[in-house]
Amino acid sequence: MTDRTETAAPATLMARLRASRHLVVFTGAGVSQESGIPTFRDALTGLWANFDAEQLATPEAFLADPELVWGWYEWRRGLVLRCQPNAGHRAIAELARRVPRLTLISQNVDGLHERAGSPAILSLHGSLHRPYCADCGQTHPLPATAPELPDGGARLSPPRCGSCGGLVRPGVVWFGESLPVETWQAADAAAADCDLLLSVGTSSLVYPAAELPLKAAARGALVVQINPAVTSLNAVAGINLRGTAAQMLPTLVAQAWPDD
Helix, strand or coil, rough: CCCEEEEECCCCHHHHHHHCCCCEEEEEHHHHHHCCCCCCCCCCCHCCCCCCCHHHHHHHHHHHHHHHHHHHHHHHHHHHHCCCCCCHHHHHHHHHCCCEEEEEECCCCCCCCHHHHHCCEEEEEEECCCCCCCCCCCCCCCCCCCCCCCCCCCCCCCEEECCCCCCCCCCCCCCCCCCCCCHHHHHHHHHHHHCCEECCCCCCCCCCHHHHHHHHHHHEEEEEEEECCCHHHHCCCEEEEEEEHHHHHHHHHHHHCCCC
């Protein structure tokens, strides 16, 4: 493999897309950043300026100060609901209509893939929109809109579970927690089975998720990285495309199926 980076997709990739029997698309925060959603590593402001995301995204933080953590996640959910899927999200949904089988594996928790029309997403890190009881695990429905909060955010009391009365927690995977077992098993199996994997907008730093492109490459799949920055995956990917999801993915679809 080579770490050469290209700014335009080679013709061989177009042919591989058209011939793919099982395409895996593996997405990270860079895809949603183009919709205006801050990445997890961006500095926090307002009420949370004295924290970093890793301090708030733990079970221990929720137990110590549930109002602070719930307020932060409701603030994040409000940001997400004001954003729209971008051309990258929509191109992935279109790819699912073009190939015999597409498995979308995402590290994002914002729900933009679903809103763009992608079905059956393997959400490795959970969802901002699917909280559940910290005690009994019962899911808790949320309104379609988030509460109006000041720009700097606000502390909010978490809801109580309708089944056991326990505190409802955000439905995301926190630091120190395992990925959902069935979701991870399905993602791992897809990486082992696919013939083509597109790694899009991910830093390739968060494990075990970052293992998936490596497994696909080891099993003989062509791994294509789409990212504006160099990552550790550059040395493994067969093709490295320098650009963002919204820039590159619509072009891939249009070039692979030019007559449609």
